[in-house]
Amino acid sequence: xxxSSRQSSSKASTSTTNFFYTTPPSxxxxxxxxxxFALSRLIVLRKIEELKVKGLDRNQYNDALKRxxxxxxxxxxxxxxxxxxxxxxxxxxxxxxxxxxxxxxxxRRWLLTQELALFKFRLEDLEKRGGKDMSxxxxxxxxxxxxxxxxxxxxxxxxxxxxxxxxDFEASSFYRIPFAEAVDLIGRxxxxxxxxxxxxxxxxxxxxxxxxxxxxxxxxxxKAAASFSHVSSDTRIGPLLKNMNKQYTGRDFGKQHxxxxxxxxxxxxxxxxRSMPLCMRQVHDGLKKDHKLKHDGRRQYGLFLKGAGLTMxxxxxxxxxxxxxxxxxxxxxxxxxxxxxxxxxxxGKRQSYTAFSSTTIIMGxxxxxxxxGSHHGCPFxxxxxxSLAALLGKMGIGGKDRDDIMAHKKNKMYQLACAKxxxxxxxxxxxxxxxxxxxxxxxxxxxxxxxxxxxxxxEPAKKDMKGKINTPMAKVERAVVSPGSGTAKEVx
RNA sequence: GGCGGC
DNA sequence: GCCGCCAACATA
Ligand code: SF4
Numbered sequence: 001x002x003x004s005s006r007q008s009s010s011k012a013s014t015s016t017t018n019f020f021y022t023t024p025p026s027x028x029x030x031x032x033x034x035x036x037f038a039l040s041r042l043i044v045l046r047k048i049e050e051l052k053v054k055g056l057d058r059n060q061y062n063d064a065l066k067r068x069x070x071x072x073x074x075x076x077x078x079x080x081x082x083x084x085x086x087x088x089x090x091x092x093x094x095x096x097x098x099x100x101x102x103x104x105x106x107x108r109r110w111l112l113t114q115e116l117a118l119f120k121f122r123l124e125d126l127e128k129r130g131g132k133d134m135s136x137x138x139x140x141x142x143x144x145x146x147x148x149x150x151x152x153x154x155x156x157x158x159x160x161x162x163x164x165x166x167x168d169f170e171a172s173s174f175y176r177i178p179f180a181e182a183v184d185l186i187g188r189x190x191x192x193x194x195x196x197x198x199x200x201x202x203x204x205x206x207x208x209x210x211x212x213x214x215x216x217x218x219x220x221x222x223k224a225a226a227s228f229s230h231v232s233s234d235t236r237i238g239p240l241l242k243n244m245n246k247q248y249t250g251r252d253f254g255k256q257h258x259x260x261x262x263x264x265x266x267x268x269x270x271x272x273x274r275s276m277p278l279c280m281r282q283v284h285d286g287l288k289k290d291h292k293l294k295h296d297g298r299r300q301y302g303l304f305l306k307g308a309g310l311t312m313x314x315x316x317x318x319x320x321x322x323x324x325x326x327x328x329x330x331x332x333x334x335x336x337x338x339x340x341x342x343x344x345x346x347x348g349k350r351q352s353y354t355a356f357s358s359t360t361i362i363m364g365x366x367x368x369x370x371x372x373g374s375h376h377g378c379p380f381x382x383x384x385x386x387s388l389a390a391l392l393g394k395m396g397i398g399g400k401d402r403d404d405i406m407a408h409k410k411n412k413m414y415q416l417a418c419a420k421x422x423x424x425x426x427x428x429x430x431x432x433x434x435x436x437x438x439x440x441x442x443x444x445x446x447x448x449x450x451x452x453x454x455x456x457x458x459e460p461a462k463k464d465m466k467g468k469i470n471t472p473m474a475k476v477e478r479a480v481v482s483p484g485s486g487t488a489k490e491v492x
Numbered sequence: 493g494g495c496g497g498c
Numbered sequence: 499g500c501c502g503c504c505a506a507c508a509t510a
Contacts, residue, residue: 294493295493295494296493298493299493299505299506303505303506307508334500334501338501338502338503339503339504342502342503342504342505343504343505343506347502347503348502348503348504349503349504351504351505351506352506353504353505353506353507354506354507354508355506355507355508356505356506356507357506357507357508358508360506360507364506366493367493436510438508438509438510439508439509442508442509443507443508443509444508445508445509446508446509449508449509
């Protein structure tokens, strides 16, 4: 039994009970706050994503998470004003990210997953703290449950108890919850069902509330997506919102400035369509389509990404994100994580491997690239004439450009075909400063490097429009509260 | 994917 | 069924 030390802890530890996020803030923020609030939350959410991959047990996970949350999104503060500020940060950051992550299904799914984990963490914490905070939270969130009477409880005792001890049973309250909201618990046979209602013990309410939060957020995200275009046209916060998921992605951001050209789990896609040779593009697209890759594909692409500068952590994240669309995170860790760590020299003999060269990809003893479900190999060498021609066409390459490439391919000059492909997709590369084409066609990473260089020097890069202090939150609020017509697909 | 261990 | 370990190599 815990003694309630009202004096010391109770006041200080009274934390926000307002994290269901029903209503957006109505105050305004400076651009600096806007950005820094969002950053705080991003750090937390990214941490959650990272922790989930580590296969920690419940306590380790909670401890680690608690540390970051206390640092980045503390829900209380030493002084009343500090507390106010922190609550503001929490509330605003949630809605900012809700907007920044609403525009594609991918982003919505990501945010939903991480926010739900954060929500669950806080809710469980709240529950441990007991009655008062919990009911404050429920009131804030506008949640109430239909509690059954003592009489009903006693009369259904045999059905309700399950494996509860008599003591626990006596101490528990039970709630009538609509069947649909309790499918999770029902599926796991943890609650009694009668006449379309599930009878849920107080201790299992967390699961119900989480489900509600999930659908609440999922719906809001879909709505926000419908009105994203309004907000994104804002010259100050528009760019901020659009880049948020690619920004601030660095580990502990000891180095303020993210190095341009640095790949991470969330910007691989960009590089894929702008700077990867056809072979890697093929694997990448296959991965995105199937949410899995055969062994040779994983190896070809994994090592290539490593060579392109993706760190091990990011690589794990990248593949995990994709694979877990069709399997559990647990399954992923069990079957694929080891091999990734091994390629980075973190397992066994601790050898760090380099990527396959073109000749190895073309001639090496790999499994048949034309097999169903395979995406590895070199398209110029391993694809049929017709399918390569079609592929190039689909990528917007036609006319003489395509004919030239096809000619080389039919001539079995695969690497030349590849170099030609680079040439036609990088107009003026030969004359662009700092781009050498020597390696292109010999090694996928050389192709990649040249391409990155090309795009970097081609586009001067315009940036920096640190703004005046203005009213970004109004836009956020308007978008979230009164979404435009049309609805985006909800994340399920 | 191969090899290897239980 | 569970698990560990390996392969690669352009390159300014
Ligand atoms: S030639 Fe090399 S880089 Fe180009 S597609 Fe084939 S394997 Fe990839």
